[in-house]
Amino acid sequence: MSKVVDHLAELTGFRDRDVLDTTLAGALRDLLQPLRVAIHRCVGEDNDRRWLTRARLEGAEAAASADPLWVEFDSLPGLHDYPARVCAIETHEPVSVAGSPHVTVFPLFTDRDVAGVVEVESGGALDAEQQRLVASILRIYRNFQSLLDYSERDTLTGLLNRKTFDEAFYKLSSQTTEASAASSGERRQKNAAQQAHYIGVLDIDHFKSVNDTYGHLIGDEVLLLLSRLMRSCFRYHDRLYRFGGEEFVVLMRCNSDADAGRAFERLRTSVAAYSFPQVGRITVSVGFTELKPGDTPSSAFERADKAVYWAKTHGRNQVCSHADLIRRGELDDDSKVGDVELF
Structure with a gap:
């Protein structure tokens, strides 16, 4: 015994x-x-x-x-x-x-x-x-x-909640750091391709008007149905979070910005095509960024969040890569990357 x-x-x-x-x-x-x-x-x-x-x-x-x-x-x-x-x-x-x-x-x-x-x-x-x-x-x-x-887990959607994010982030971040530290150039390139991780931030467009017009019970139903669409659009090992309100986060692995963009675009189009009961059509804005060696959860999230903000202030219902916005000169490259941030 x-x-x-x-x-x-x-x-x-x-x-x-x-x-x-x-x-x-x-x-x-x-x-x-x-x-x-x-x-x-x-x-x-x-x-x-x-x-x-x-x-x-x-x-x-x-x-x-x-x-x-x-x-x-x-x-x-x-x-x-x-x-x-x-x-x-x-x-x-x-x-x-x-x-x-x-x-x-x-x-x-x-x-x-x-x-x-x-x-x-x-x-x-x-x-x-x-x-x-x-x-x-x-x-x-x-x-x-x-x-x-x-x-x-979030009690409404069943997705992971905010407090589990940091631990998962550091697990993925450590893999990214190990990949970047590979000794030979060929090995480094190969490992980097295998260990490219991304964070995406998803925000429902005009969600306040949904709650104001139809009530919070219908708003909760929209959140629940959206979480189901997320599960169907992403892979079994992608980590899906609800941070609160209408804000969702995805941690995933892809080989490139283009692959990550296609995954988030698949979600965006699925949401736009779905008819939500009583509400009808809604749209989402998405921003994403690749995890960098030395990233902290706040620094990576901030980059993705800036891409979301740009998407919402430039028409909504779109997917934006932070790196692409930097290349186009739409955003300044002032993201904070490092193990220590001073406030």
């Missing part, structure tokens, strides 16, 4: 979801002594969902392996390539597949949606007590995930 308690204490001691999944896999491996334990999550949209491996531990491995965060979506296996996993999700019950090894698949849920599955490979079928142990740990895991969602 003490061993179980120790693992539960470790499981609930982290706030990083990546570490949390790795800890869950380690706890189940130590408690069940299986041949392998893995956590697979469902990613993508309903018509094209795939399996992303979040943690995999075999035998006495000291560290879990996983799919890279930025893995190409099309390279992941399709949802229905693994019928037992789909069955576990649809029935909300564990599914056993006899064979060598024996595979037991447990559904993994959050309060909001299907998260994925925990897959345990063993020499034989898990007995009833072992299955109850796994189910109990997964209930605790789900409850802890719910607490994280409550503290990290």
Whole structure:
């Protein structure tokens, strides 16, 4: 019993979801002594969902392996390539597949949606007590995930909230800094292409008039529907935030300004074409910038925000790159970049 308690204490001691999944896999491996334990999550949209491996531990491995965060979506296996996993999700019950090894698949849920599955490979079928142990740990895991969602997500839209932004930003910024510090010119160019990250700031045009004309309940519905459009337009690993009011932020990886611009333009056109109940058509203005080595969250956000302000004061309903505005002479290059800002 003490061993179980120790693992539960470790499981609930982290706030990083990546570490949390790795800890869950380690706890189940130590408690069940299986041949392998893995956590697979469902990613993508309903018509094209795939399996992303979040943690995999075999035998006495000291560290879990996983799919890279930025893995190409099309390279992941399709949802229905693994019928037992789909069955576990649809029935909300564990599914056993006899064979060598024996595979037991447990559904993994959050309060909001299907998260994925925990897959345990063993020499034989898990007995009833072992299955109850796994189910109990997964209930605790789900409850802890719910607490994280409550503290990290906007209650209306379900997007990440403002206070989670800085930590995610510094993770991406550290990758950008490492890429720029590569020793050889060829390697530097290659890594920079692989590690180009962007921040985009999105603002709904004339949103105050929506609230004034239709009321805040309809305004909230617009925000909720917009968040759904954002999920459908961006990739599963892009980080989507609501900063408050009608202001949204996106952290994403692209190879160039042009690629980032196309992604934001896809969102802009989707929003402009969507008919919002009672309100009808709305538009959005977007500004974006590439993360630079040494950026702070405030310095990068300020550049993107300046691009948004330019867009809103020059016709709205458009996507503007901060770097492009600088090249055109529309903005002065006075952005603050550095690890320390003096006020």
